Amino acid sequence: xxxxxxxxxxxxxxxxxxxxxxxxxxxxxxxxxxxxxxxxxxxxxxxxxxxxxxxxxxxxxxxxxxxxxxxxxxxxxxxxxxxxxxxxxxxxxxxxxxxxxxxxxxxxxxxxxxxxxxxxxxxxxxxxxxxxxxxxxxxxxxxxxxxxxxxxxxxxxxxxxxxxxxxxxxxxxxxxxx
Amino acid sequence: xxxxxxxxxxxxxxxxxxxxxxxxxxxxxxxxxxxxxxxxxxxxxxxxxxxxxxxxxxxxxxxxxxxxxxxxxxxxxxxxxxxxxxxxxxxxxxxxxxxxxxxxxxxxxxxxxxxxxxxxxxxxxxxxxxxxxxxxxx
Numbered sequence: 574x575x576x577x578x579x580x581x582x583x584x585x586x587x588x589x590x591x592x593x594x595x596x597x598x599x600x601x602x603x604x605x606x607x608x609x610x611x612x613x614x615x616x617x618x619x620x621x622x623x624x625x626x627x628x629x630x631x632x633x634x635x636x637x638x639x640x641x642x643x644x645x646x647x648x649x650x651x652x653x654x655x656x657x658x659x660x661x662x663x664x665x666x667x668x669x670x671x672x673x674x675x676x677x678x679x680x681x682x683x684x685x686x687x688x689x690x691x692x693x694x695x696x697x698x699x700x701x702x703x704x705x706x707x708x709x710x711x712x713x714x715x716x717x718x719x720x721x722x723x724x725x726x727x728x729x730x731x732x733x734x735x736x737x738x739x740x741x742x743x744x745x746x747x748x749x750x751x
Numbered sequence: 752x753x754x755x756x757x758x759x760x761x762x763x764x765x766x767x768x769x770x771x772x773x774x775x776x777x778x779x780x781x782x783x784x785x786x787x788x789x790x791x792x793x794x795x796x797x798x799x800x801x802x803x804x805x806x807x808x809x810x811x812x813x814x815x816x817x818x819x820x821x822x823x824x825x826x827x828x829x830x831x832x833x834x835x836x837x838x839x840x841x842x843x844x845x846x847x848x849x850x851x852x853x854x855x856x857x858x859x860x861x862x863x864x865x866x867x868x869x870x871x872x873x874x875x876x877x878x879x880x881x882x883x884x885x886x887x888x889x
Contacts, residue, residue, distance in 0.1 A: 574760075574843060575780045575813075577773040611803045621805045623780070624787050652775060652783060654809060659760035661844065661859050663816055679812045680805040717815075719848070722760070743858040744850070 574660060575679075576653050578619055579629070581646065582606060586634070588641045602645055603628055610651065617727040620655030620734065621680040654679045656725050656736050663748065664738070666716045669702045674712060676720070676738065683735045686720060690739035691746075710747055717748045763838060763862045774839040776846035778817035778825045784810045818849050824889040831881045835874070838862075849886075850879065 590601045607625060615621040632646035656662070656678065664676030664684050673687040688696060694704040694712060703713040712718060720738035727734055740746050758764055775783075788810065791798040799807065819825050832842045841860045850856040853872040856879065857863050863870045 574769075574840060575775040575777070575809075576769065577775055611806075614803070614805060621809070622803075623806055623809050624784060626783060652780060654805075655769070657760040657765050657769075658758045659762065659764075661761075661848065663848070665812075665815070677808070677812070680808045682808075744855045 574655060574657060575623075576619065576655060577626075577650065578653050579648060579650050580619075581648050582609070584609070584645045584647050585637075585642045586645065588643065591643060599628075599631070602631060602647065606647060606649060614732045615680075615734070616732075617729070619653045621653055623652040623654060623680070625649050625651045654681075656681055656684075656722060656734055658722050658725055660722045661719065661742075661745070662722065663717055663719050666712060666714050666718060669704065669712070669714060671696055671698070671702070674704065674718075676718060678736075681734050681736060683733070684720070684722075684738050685735070686718065686738040686740065690723070690737075690741060692741075694740075712747050719745050719748055721745060760840065761861045762865070763840065765840060770838055770840065772839065774843040776817075776825070776829070776843045777813045778819045778828070778846070780809065781813035781817040781820075782822055782825060784813060816847065818847075818886065819889060821889050824885050827885045828882060831878065831885065835870070835878055836868075845878075845882075849882065852876070853879070 584602050584605045586601050586605060591598065606628065610622055610625050613622050627650045628647060629650055630648040634643040634645045636643055662678050664678035666674050667677050668675040673685055676684040676686060678684050688694065691704065693706040697703050697705050701713065703711050705711050720740055721742050723737040723739045725734055725736045763770065784806065788798060791801050795801050819828055828846050832846055841862060844860050845856060848859050850859050853875040856875050863875070
């Protein structure tokens, strides 16, 4: 689910970027904020950081004694994506293996749908392997699949989420594009 | 998220902070990200190089999974769904997955049928018809 979040942050501005004209300062703060935001990538609490939408508040700057930088506390709004257990989502298959398929869902690359969670689908090996059920419904690379999230896992080192998916439930499975 | 209860979006157990947080539908995120991308295009020759991978992947995703493209239609969809005493999370799941029947809607958002809530099939069906009209006249 995409979330609209409001976050406090501290922005550091080197002294040489301080300018008597207020607009330049606001610009410097915004540029620093955007850079820091992009580097952050994701957190376990809020998920993946997509973009800053508005800079809502800039507090009083404080000089840091050692470096001479000015620290501005700011509050901004942004968009994040977090994957929840129990949530029903759509994803796109990007890898088909004997034991299951990997789906991409928003910024999440590794949503694993095991063959054990889609029992009516059988693996069909070949140059382009697929999963197919008795009604000839196919799951292959680029197929859109609607799934339920069984579990999620946060990988601190890579700052990535992984998820396990299932097709066991009503109205889940591959979807033909409109 | 409190440690006592396990997360389960189907029962709306996703932590109080998220139940209250504003969720966004794919079509709304698509409008926001495309607008950002256009702004970048104006100042940079190679805007794709300026955005993070998270941004790029999300933009591709929401472009593919937005049923409504026109900003007015997107606003109307939120307006229609807002009339039905849904949580933010439920509202966005319905707006994203566009179920075609009341039965499908309940399968997508099982919490609609929790005790004490008043979403019968007729009310849900009416809501889905209203949504399909938005799509038709988009």
